Amino acid sequence: MLFLSQIGEEVAKLLELKAKLEDVAEVGKFTLKTPKGTRDYGPQQMALRNSVLDKIVSVFKRHGAETIDTPVFELKEVLTGKYGEDSKLIYDLADQGGESLSLRYDLTVPFARYLAMNKITNIKRYQIAKVYRRDNPAMTRGRYREFYQCDFDIAGQYDPMLPEAECVKIVSEVLDTLQIGKYVVKVNHRSILDGIFEVAGVPDDKFRTICSSVDKLDKLSWEEVKSEMINEKGLGESEAEVIGSYVRLNGGRDLVDKLMVEDTRLMASKKGRAGLEAVALLLQYCQLYGLEDVVKFDLSLARGLDYYTGVIYEAVVLGGDVGSVAGGGRYDTLVAMFDPKHRAVPCIGVSLGVERLFSVLEARAEADKKLRTTEVEVYVASAQKNLVLERLKLCKELWDANIKAEHSYKNNPKLLAQLQHCEEMGVPLVAILGQDEVARGVVKLREVVTRQETDVPRSEMVNEIRKRLQSIQKQ
DSSP states (O other): OHHHHHHHHHHHHHHHHHHHHHHHHHHHHOOOOOOTTOOOOOHHHHHHHHHHHHHHHHHHHHTTOEEOOOOSEEEHHHHTTSSGGGGGGOOBOOOSSSOOEEEOSOSHHHHHHHHHHHTOOOEEEEEEEEEEOOOOOBGGGTBOSEEEEEEEEEESOOOTTHHHHHHHHHHHHHHHHTTOOSEEEEEEEHHHHHHHHHHHTOOGGGHHHHHHHHGGGGTSOHHHHHHIIIIITOOOHHHHHHHHHHHTOEESHHHHHHHHHHOHHHHHSHHHHHHHHHHHHHHHHHHHTTOTTTEEEETTOOOOOTTOOSEEEEEEEOSTTOEEEEEEEEOSSTGGGTSTTOOOOOEEEEEEOHHHHHHHHHHHHHHHOOOOSOOOOEEEEESSSSOHHHHHHHHHHHHHTTOOEEEOSSSSOOHHHHHHHHHHHTOOEEEEEOHHHHHHTEEEEEETTTOOEEEEEGGGHHHHHHHHHHHHHHO
């Protein structure tokens, strides 16, 4: 019996060992990766991204904007029914506290909810935050499921086209500041599209769904869009042909003037006339802002989101496959959807697709290889052994003076290794300490690029470093 008992124990141990080996095998099969449509960002990428975002924020602030923040998720009913056919791309969250929640799809709807909740009728705001879309990602083109948006919006009752023109100007300033290359800002008006559909004989209940088809003209040919209208959305061929005669037009102020003079059908439509007059005024203001070479009136621009009510625009980088990098428009009725008394707050805004901008600038940075990942201004180095305490004292002096500094975490690092670190990391200045410098109360200040060294009295060190940094920045 004892022998059988021992056998049983051994079998149990073998089974336990087998289970452990299977667990190890399962772990071995597990592939560490980020979820589909997301990515990690290392120091090099983050340095670039922060630089880009700083430049964008500086443009927003130049135009008088203040910033807000909203939750990364909203009540599902807040987001539902605001995005047309794109509503299927909203991420729903599992119910964990008695509320149906969804990740925010953009920053515009949460902003409208914020205005209604806080009874705000006038604000010029910007917000930079992540949004989420259950989309098919195209990582090489900067199309993700989790990504940053940079929004600029003007809420309030103002005279026509003044806020719109400033939003177009802001888009242009951002793209010029980032030196993104040649681009065009397409503009159109939802009333013009409604007028075209009215002239074509499109039933009122099909306006929005046909609009979403027109919005695909930047990706599909007219024949493909026409086929979708007829075969999937039940539009007649003659109606589709009338729409096609308009949405393939683009130009500048001359096209607006031509339509207003020659197109009696569109001008007979109250919506069509109002839209053309609005675009004419917008183009006049854009010309005063010096934007006539980059702004184009494009009747194919539709922007499929349901909440747009007036001018719409989209910035497209020319050449390559980056495509649209900014878009927006007027949405005068969105806030009223959240207000108990349905009080409207007119709004106009623009959203910058920074991920696509990053994809262009990252490729450029890869070729350049000179982007710094830290902002260290001075590296405190020791030329001999047993000077770690002196390095700590000097670092404290620099930090207290608000100078960005670092040193080695080795007690006795080699001087050559410290200097090579500065060259690799792009640190502009090195403060070198040796026994002689400590005894004389000086610091040997070395410019990394020129390798010139100067003894500076400790009492004058901070001022001298600031002068040197200013001089280096000007070079």
